[in-house]
Amino acid sequence: MACGAICAEATRRLGQPIGVWRDLLSAWWLPVALLLPPLYALVAPALLGLFIYVRVRHGSVYRRAFSTAALGLAGACASVLFHALTPVTPPGQVALWLSYPGPNAWLLRPHPAVVAVGCAVAFAVINACLVAIAAWLVESDARLADMLWDRERMLLDLTETCLGILVTVASALSAVLLLVTLPPVLLLQRSLLHSQLKVQARTDAKTGVLNAGAWQGEADRAIGRALRRGEPLAILLADVDHFKNVNDTHGHLTGDAMLRSLAAEMRQQVRESDFVGRFGGEEFAILLVGTTAEEACRVADRIRCGVGVVRVFSHEKMVGVTISVGVSILGDHGRDLNELLDAADLALYRAKSQGRDRICLFDPADMTSRTPENEPAHHS
Known part of the structure; x- marks a missing residue:
């Protein structure tokens, strides 16, 4: 003793x-x-x-x-x-x-x-x-x-x-x-x-996934390796639809429980070699190594469907949410982290504007939709 x-x-x-x-x-x-x-x-x-x-x-x-x-x-x-x-x-x-x-x-x-x-x-x-x-x-x-x-x-x-x-x-x-x-x-x-x-120090205390700084560090290293080896890589930006309504209606404790459940679902839907991070608020970033555009969209849709069945109990009610996801691909939409995040953010904006609960792959036409009101600010 x-x-x-x-x-x-x-x-x-x-x-x-x-x-x-x-x-x-x-x-x-x-x-x-x-x-x-x-x-x-x-x-x-x-x-x-x-x-x-x-x-x-x-x-x-x-x-x-x-x-x-x-x-x-x-x-x-x-x-x-x-x-x-x-x-x-x-x-x-x-x-x-x-x-x-x-x-x-x-x-x-x-x-x-x-x-x-x-x-x-x-x-x-x-x-x-x-x-x-x-x-x-x-x-x-x-x-x-x-x-x-x-x-x-x-x-x-x-x-x-x-x-x-x-x-x-x-x-x-x-x-x-x-x-x-x-x-x-x-x-x-x-x-x-x-x-x-x-x-x-690397983990977001509320959800258990990587925090923004740790995720960006891992993403930078993964992008560097992919460029040297000529391998594909994809980034997903996911945003919870109408999350403010969950906090306002059911309370912040329910909102925190929902974020934890969503983070767990995202980790379950990707491989151990992929990186899931929280970018603050209700936004998540996912880096998929060795993943083409077609595969990334398939993974994003699987995550979207999985999130759709997640439920959190609150005040004798089961609360659920949906997510919108923007997808960008290394090489096609950028060659560094900032460019890829910018492209995924614009694709996410298009998914939101088209009715939410959907995934969108970045399209160069998304650049014309940029205004001061929707200027990406997730990775300033």
Whole structure:
């Protein structure tokens, strides 16, 4: 618990990411579960959780309480499982962690090290499932499978599990070795927080997609690569139709929920190699790499249809919106980001003027429709 408190205190000055954030404190909870009776594993997260709440991050009490309860239940289950499958080890007989006497002893009962690894995996799986199910109940429009099987989350869980096992072995050998394990765990913890803070700086807090600055940076690099390789590329500008009516009629909280749902739908309709960003207000920009004009229009129409079925619950009503999309193509409509955004913006204006809820590919005739009132201002 002292090592966990030192890690939490040492990273406090770095700041904490907004929303759900990850740490490596399971490296200290897992040894408690494997080396002490189950009651300690149930109580340990509450002690350290209280310290984090007071010293590091206040946040919501119910969130901290649930996280603590999930860790406690996962730790207690792992502890019960471990003690049920391994014999009681008298003090000093740490050799049982390494081998059993007799060449066929492993046939009679599982090796303690193997059981420890299995229990550590069970700890991570139980905790992840509890947290994912709770998050899904709060945000029921998201897919439960995405919350359970995220690649980055699984890599972090694997890292925590490996660290926990190493710290457990060190603790079993000698409590003094905890001082040796503290610096590497602390360094990894700081690196993890630093990476999360970098991601947060690139992300729009309201929708979870790239913010305008991060999207423009990614788009500039993607356009440069496409020009060097002679590959196609497309940009979509999407604007929510009559979004002000949603805020005025149903409130800004409903409007924010709608933007989050629309951003999630857009991310689902494109590839991982594409970039979705929010340009402020109700406007979104999407960069499609390796995409021709025909393919871009097809993707834009798929996004438009997907958005059309998105619904947000508000005051016993289901609220829906439509979007208009402007499309521009690298080479045909410009050779840099500003030219492509300008072309997509003019195509978006035409889609709006023709009745909304439609997509339009840039046409040079759109240039004649430019007036001081409709001058593009999305990328000044």
